Structures are given as structure tokens and as C-alpha cells.
Amino acid sequence: MVNKLNTKMKTILLSTASALSLLSLSSKSAEWENSFDLGASITKGNSESTLITAGIQSALKEKSDEYLLNLFYTYGESESNATNDEILANAAWKHLLNEKQYVGARFDFLRDDIADLNYRTSLTAIAGTYVVKNETTQFTIEGGLGYTFEEQGGIDNNYANLYIGEFFEHKFNDKTKVYQSITLFSPVDDFDNYNFIAELGVETTLTETLSLKVSVQNKYDAIPAAGRDSNDVRFVTGISYKF
Numbered sequence: 621m622v623n624k625l626n627t628k629m630k631t632i633l634l635s636t637a638s639a640l641s642l643l644s645l646s647s648k649s650a651e652w653e654n655s656f657d658l659g660a661s662i663t664k665g666n667s668e669s670t671l672i673t674a675g676i677q678s679a680l681k682e683k684s685d686e687y688l689l690n691l692f693y694t695y696g697e698s699e700s701n702a703t704n705d706e707i708l709a710n711a712a713w714k715h716l717l718n719e720k721q722y723v724g725a726r727f728d729f730l731r732d733d734i735a736d737l738n739y740r741t742s743l744t745a746i747a748g749t750y751v752v753k754n755e756t757t758q759f760t761i762e763g764g765l766g767y768t769f770e771e772q773g774g775i776d777n778n779y780a781n782l783y784i785g786e787f788f789e790h791k792f793n794d795k796t797k798v799y800q801s802i803t804l805f806s807p808v809d810d811f812d813n814y815n816f817i818a819e820l821g822v823e824t825t826l827t828e829t830l831s832l833k834v835s836v837q838n839k840y841d842a843i844p845a846a847g848r849d850s851n852d853v854r855f856v857t858g859i860s861y862k863f
Contacts, residue, residue: 653679657692657833659858671696671704673856686714686722694854704854705733708817710803712746720750726764726783728803735852736845740770740815742805744783760787768805773845779807795825815841823860831860 659673675692689711696704712726728742748762768781784804791797799821806814821835839852 651680653862655860655862657858657860659833659856661856668700669696669698669703671854671856673858675708684716686712686716686724688712688714696854702734707731714746714748720753721747722749723747728805732839735841735848736773737841738771738774740768740772742766742768742781742783744781746783746785748785755791757790758788761785765808768807773848779809782806782808782811796822798822813843815839829862831862833858833860 655677657673657675657677659671661671662669671694673692673694675690677691678687678689680687691709692707694704694706694708696702707729709729710726712724714722714724716722724746726744726746728740728744730740731737744764744766746762746764748760750758750760752759762783762785764783766781766783767778769778770776782805784802786802788800789797790799800819802816802818804814804816817837817839819835819837821833823831823833825831834855834857836853836855841848841850844850
């Protein structure tokens with residue numbers, strides 16, 4: 621397992637380094653907010669399991685434009701059998717039309733070896749609104765149309781997609797906040813073939829650069845590959861390093 625885990629961690633570290641290289645090309649005046657997350661769940665005894673998550677998040681908010689970048693890798697084993705092997709990435713650009721409304725685009729990528737999903741890539745034009753936007757709370761709803769390319773269960777499938785997204789964050793104080801998100805994609809002509817990723821988490825600041833994160837993520841595919849489950853739920857506790 622150690623060799624497998626080392627290989628997987630090298631993958632995410634190389635991907636993270638690539639993302640940081642892209643960020644370094646941005647304008648020197650740009651104030652990116654970056655964080656590196658590392659989480660784990662390990663059990664020993666009657667059963668043995670390991671779950672490792674690692675990733676990078678970056679955000680830049682300017683007067684008229686916002687940029688977001690997320691890249692995560694998850695690997696898990698139970699009784700020496702792989703239970704998670706997933707790369708999840710997304711990037712978004714939002715151009716503010718006024719204080720609350722915006723238009724833009726987003727890119728999504730998912731690879732899940734356990735779900736027999738070789739790749740699912742979507743490029744989507746979006747429009748959205750900040751339903752609530754103040755110093756303590758942000759609540760956003762957005763939607764759009766795009767195109768998806770995927771290979772699942774050895775079958776290629778390309779289609780125009782419908783996208784719906786919802787994002788919420790509330791700061792209880794200077795140290796603790798709760799966050800929640802849902803992203804849903806579906807072919808425009810077959811809504812029964814939808815898939816979504818939902819996440820709920822709490823983050824507590826420990827120092828100026830470190831914080832503790834506890835989250836639960838639910839990934840659902842209405843029509844999974846043959847022999848695979850639709851639902852995939854994981855609980856993660858980890859540390860986030862801001863730089």
C-alpha cells in the first residue's frame with residue numbers, strides 16, 4: 621500500500637506544482653488567496669482502512685472579475701483493496717455586471733477509477749446572482765449551458781449539458797465558518813442521467829496560516845457504470861495551510 625500511496629501523492633503534488641506555476645504567471649498586483657489542504661482517515665483493528673485527500677484552492681477577487689481554482693486528489697484503501705482513486709478539478713471565471721449579478725464560464729474535470737469513469741470534462745457558460753452578499757454571509761445561485769465529454773464504463777458519451785450550482789458560506793466569527801455547495805450536471809435531453817456533488821463543512825482557524833477542516837461530501841451519479849454504485853459518501857478531517 622505504501623508504494624501505491626507514494627505514487628498517488630506524487631500525482632497530486634505534481635498537479636499542485638503545475639497549478640502554482642500557473643498562478644505565478646498572474647499579475648504581480650493580483651492578490652490570490654491560496655490554501656493547501658491535507659486530510660486523512662485511518663482505522664486499525666478488526667478492519668483496516670485508509671483515506672488520504674490533498675488539494676489546492678485559489679481565489680482572486682477584483683473589482684469586476686472573480687477567478688476560482690480547485691484541484692483535489694483522493695485515495696483510499698480498505699483491507700488492501702482500493703476504495704477511492706479520484707481526481708476532481710474545477711475552475712471558474714465570473715464577470716460582475718453589478719454588485720450581485722454576473723456572467724462567466726467554468727471548467728470541470730472528474731476522473732474516478734473506482735466508478736469506472738475515465739474522464740468527465742465539461743465547459744459551461746454561466747450566469748448567476750449573489751442572493752446574499754455581505755461581510756459574514758454569501759449565498760450564490762447560478763446556472764448555465766455547456767458541453768460535456770466523458771468516458772464511463774469504456775463507453776464514450778458527448779452531450780450538451782445543463783448546469784445548476786448553489787454555494788453558501790457563513791462566518792460565525794473571526795475563527796469559525798460553515799460552507800456548503802451543490803453542483804449538478806445533466807444532459808439537456810435526458811435529465812434522468814444527472815450527476816451532482818454536494819459538500820458541507822466547517823472550518824476553524826488555528827493560527828494565521830493553519831486551520832482545521834471537517835467536511836462530508838456526497839457524490840451521486842444517477843446512471844453509473846455497470847456494477848458500480850450511484851452514491852459515494854466520504855467524511856474527511858484535515859488541515860488547511862494558507863499561503
